[in-house]
Amino acid sequence: MNEHVQGAGGDPLFNPLSPDFIRDPYPHYERLRTLDTIHVTPFGQFVTSRHAEVSLVLRDKRFGKDFVERTTRRYGPEIMNEPVFRSMSYWMLQADPPDHTRLRGLVVKAFTARRVEDMRPRIQEIVDQAIDAVIDRGHMDLIEDFAFRLPVTIICDMLGIPEEHREVFYKSSRDGGRLLDPVPLSAEEIKQGNAGNLMAQMYFQQLFELRRRNPGEDLITQLVQAEEDGNKLTNEELTANIILLFGAGHETTVNLIGNGLLALHRNPDQLALLKARPELMEGAIEEFLRYDSSVQMTGRVTLEDIDDLGGVTIPKGETVLCLLGSANRDPAVYPDRPDRLDVTRQNVKPLSFGGGIHFCLGAQLARIEAEIATATLLRRLPDLRIDDVENPEWRPTFVLRGLKRLPASW
Numbered sequence: 001m002n003e004h005v006q007g008a009g010g011d012p013l014f015n016p017l018s019p020d021f022i023r024d025p026y027p028h029y030e031r032l033r034t035l036d037t038i039h040v041t042p043f044g045q046f047v048t049s050r051h052a053e054v055s056l057v058l059r060d061k062r063f064g065k066d067f068v069e070r071t072t073r074r075y076g077p078e079i080m081n082e083p084v085f086r087s088m089s090y091w092m093l094q095a096d097p098p099d100h101t102r103l104r105g106l107v108v109k110a111f112t113a114r115r116v117e118d119m120r121p122r123i124q125e126i127v128d129q130a131i132d133a134v135i136d137r138g139h140m141d142l143i144e145d146f147a148f149r150l151p152v153t154i155i156c157d158m159l160g161i162p163e164e165h166r167e168v169f170y171k172s173s174r175d176g177g178r179l180l181d182p183v184p185l186s187a188e189e190i191k192q193g194n195a196g197n198l199m200a201q202m203y204f205q206q207l208f209e210l211r212r213r214n215p216g217e218d219l220i221t222q223l224v225q226a227e228e229d230g231n232k233l234t235n236e237e238l239t240a241n242i243i244l245l246f247g248a249g250h251e252t253t254v255n256l257i258g259n260g261l262l263a264l265h266r267n268p269d270q271l272a273l274l275k276a277r278p279e280l281m282e283g284a285i286e287e288f289l290r291y292d293s294s295v296q297m298t299g300r301v302t303l304e305d306i307d308d309l310g311g312v313t314i315p316k317g318e319t320v321l322c323l324l325g326s327a328n329r330d331p332a333v334y335p336d337r338p339d340r341l342d343v344t345r346q347n348v349k350p351l352s353f354g355g356g357i358h359f360c361l362g363a364q365l366a367r368i369e370a371e372i373a374t375a376t377l378l379r380r381l382p383d384l385r386i387d388d389v390e391n392p393e394w395r396p397t398f399v400l401r402g403l404k405r406l407p408a409s410w
C-alpha cells in the first residue's frame with residue numbers, strides 16, 4: 001500500500017471517472033496490480049485489483065455491506081433522509097444477513113436455471129423483432145435499437161409491467177449509473193437521483209395496487225402477496241427491491257451485449273471464427289464477460305480488523321473496493337495473454353457477476369440473453385460493420401461500463 005504512488009507523468013493511479021480511464025481502464029489496472037496492489041484512494045477506500053484479493057473479499061464473511069454506516073460516514077447523518085439513499089438501503093444488494101437472506105429468498109426461484117431456460121423462445125422472439133424492425137434500413141444503433149430493447153422487455157415481462165406502460169421505459173435515459181460509482185455524488189446528482197427514485201416509487205405503488213386487485217403470474221404479484229403475508233417484507237423493501245431488479249435487469253445486460261459486439265469487431269479473426277463455429281458461442285459469452293465486463297467494480301466494508309489483505313492491515317469499518325474488471329485480466333489466473341480476446345479460451349471464470357452470497361441473481365438470464373442476441377445478429381446480418389470501432393462513445397460512468405451508442409451498417 002502506498003498512498004502517494006502515482007503513474008508515469010504524475011497522474012493518479014486510480015482516477016476512475018477521468019476520460020482516459022473510461023475509454024480504456026485496462027492499462028490503469030495493470031499498473032495498480034503491479035505497483036500498488038492495495039491502493040488507498042483520496043477518499044480513504046482500499047482498492048483491490050488482483051484476482052486473489054478481489055475473490056477473497058467477495059467470499060469472506062469478515063467483509064460485508066454495512067450500507068447505512070458506510071454511507072453516513074461518507075456523507076454525514078442527514079444522507080439517509082434523501083429518498084434515493086433511503087431506498088438503496090433496502091436493496092438486497094446492500095443488505096447483510098439475515099435481511100439479505102430473507103430478501104433474496106423471496107425472489108430467487110424466478111431466476112433458477114430451469115426458469116431461465118424456459119425463457120429462450122421469448123428471448124429469441126424479441127431479438128428477431130428488433131432485427132425485423134431495422135433490417136431494411138441498412139443501419140442501426142446497436143445499443144438503442146438492438147441491445148437495449150431485449151433486457152428491458154424481459155425484465156418488464158418478469159415484473160408484469162403492462163405492455164401499454166412500457167414505451168416510457170424504452171425511452172428512459174439510463175442515467176442512474178452514477179449512484180454506484182466510488183466517487184461521492186454532488187448535491188445536484190443527489191437531487192436528480194431523488195427525482196428519478198420518487199417517480200419510480202410512485203409508478204410501482206400504483207402497479208402494486210393493480211396487482212393486489214388483479215394478481216398475475218409475475219414477480220410483483222408474488223412479492224405483493226409476500227408483503228400481505230405479514231412479516232416477510234415491508235412496503236419500503238418491496239418497492240426498493242423492485243426498483244433494484246428493474247435497474248439491475250437492464251443497465252448491465254445491454255452493456256454485456258454492446259461491449260461484446262465491440263470487442264468482436266475490434267478482433268476480426270475472432271469474429272470470423274465465431275461466425276464459422278457458432279457452437280463456440282457459450283464460451284465466447286464468458287470470454288466477453290472476462291474481457292470487458294459491464295460491471296467493473298463492487299465494494300465491501302470490513303466488519304472486523306483485517307490483519308493481512310495482500311500484506312496490508314485494514315481496520316474495521318473501512319471500505320474495500322473490488323476491481324472485477326482488473327481481476328478478470330490478472331495474468332496470475334489467465335497466463336495466456338489476458339489482454340487478448342480469445343473465444344476459445346479454456347477455464348474462463350470471470351468475476352463479473354461477483355461471488356459469495358451476493359453472486360448475481362440474473363447471471364444465467366444475462367448469459368442467455370447475450371448468447372441469443374449475439375448469435376442471431378451474426379447469423380441474420382453477417383456483413384454488419386461497426387461505423388467507428390476505434391473511437392466509440394462510452395457512457396461517463398465507471399462501475400457500469402458501456403457504450404452510449406454504437407452505430408453500425410450492413
Ligand code: HEM
Pocket residue numbers: 058092093094104155244245248249250252253256293294295298299351352353354355357358359360361362363365366
Ligand atoms: C451482464 C449482466 C450482469 C452483470 C455483469 C451483473 C453483475 C452483478 C454483480 C457483480 C453483482 C454482485 C455485486 C456485489 O457482490 O456487491 C450482481 C448482483 C445482483 N444482480 Fe446482477 N449483473 C448482471 C445482470 C443482472 C440481471 C439481468 C439481473 C436481474 C434481472 C440482475 C440482478 C442482480 C441482483 C438482484 C443482484 C443482487 C444480489 C444479491 O445481493 O444477493 N443482474 N450483479
